[in-house]
Amino acid sequence: MPHITPLALGGCLSALAALAHLACVAIGGPAYRWMGAGEGLARAAEAGRWQPTAITLCIAAVLAVWALYAWAGAGWWTPRSPWPGMKLALPLISAIYLVRGVAFPWLKPHFPDNSNLFWLVSSAICLLIGGLHAWGTVSRWSEL
Template identity: 50%
Template sequence: MDSARNNYLLAAATCCFVFALAHLGCIVFGGDWYRFFGAGEQMALMAEQGLWYPTIVTSIIVLVLLAWAFYGLSGAGAIKRLPLTKLALMLITGIFLLRGVLFIWLMPLFPENSLTFWLISSGTCLFIGGLFAVGCWQQWAVLGKVTGQA
């Protein structure tokens, strides 16, 4: 696999790393960062009170985004192939695209989150999901040509 030929998966992985860092910033810098990113006043207040909930939830998001970033790099051939890379990339792509599209149904579950949060985060998810989708299509099309399975 030639990573130089798959800038889409590399860009998707980079986006995941950047958003993992932003979430980590919320943990480190507290309530103001939760507010800035639109996570809701309740999360911001809990973070300011030193409660564990925002840290746990945000840490899980950080770990998931980091795992997805590494799978993106693996699919692009930039790092060693991880187990079940193709399946993982299909699931990651689907989750990002579904999160981007289904936010209307998620909004009532998180009433503290602002409309701006939902629009920006959903648009971002669609964008990253699109990068993963095109990157996967490109990678598998290239592999199919190399192996004669196209």
């Protein structure tokens, strides 16, 4: 089994977040509600509108790519050629997670259907994942 590092763990959490988003697409409205994404999104999914699925699949795809970058940076997964822009991507991914974690007071008014619990839990998760990505990136910087 590969050595578990902060960056590898951050990648695992990014992958879990991607899977959680895919579960919303598979389950539909009840999953959107349970995850706190808002009644509007849940109803749109139940009505068969394409927007919730498209938005959620895009988010899941981004999170999956971020997981792969983290695993590659941690040495868990090495494709035949080096990952493009690894030294730019990993700090940027870390920063996006960390900014999302602290920016919820400014984001919340733009998404009024999302519950307070959603904002608190998702922001804490983003801070955790961003912190792991940042810690892991710094610790592996010379090997990237």
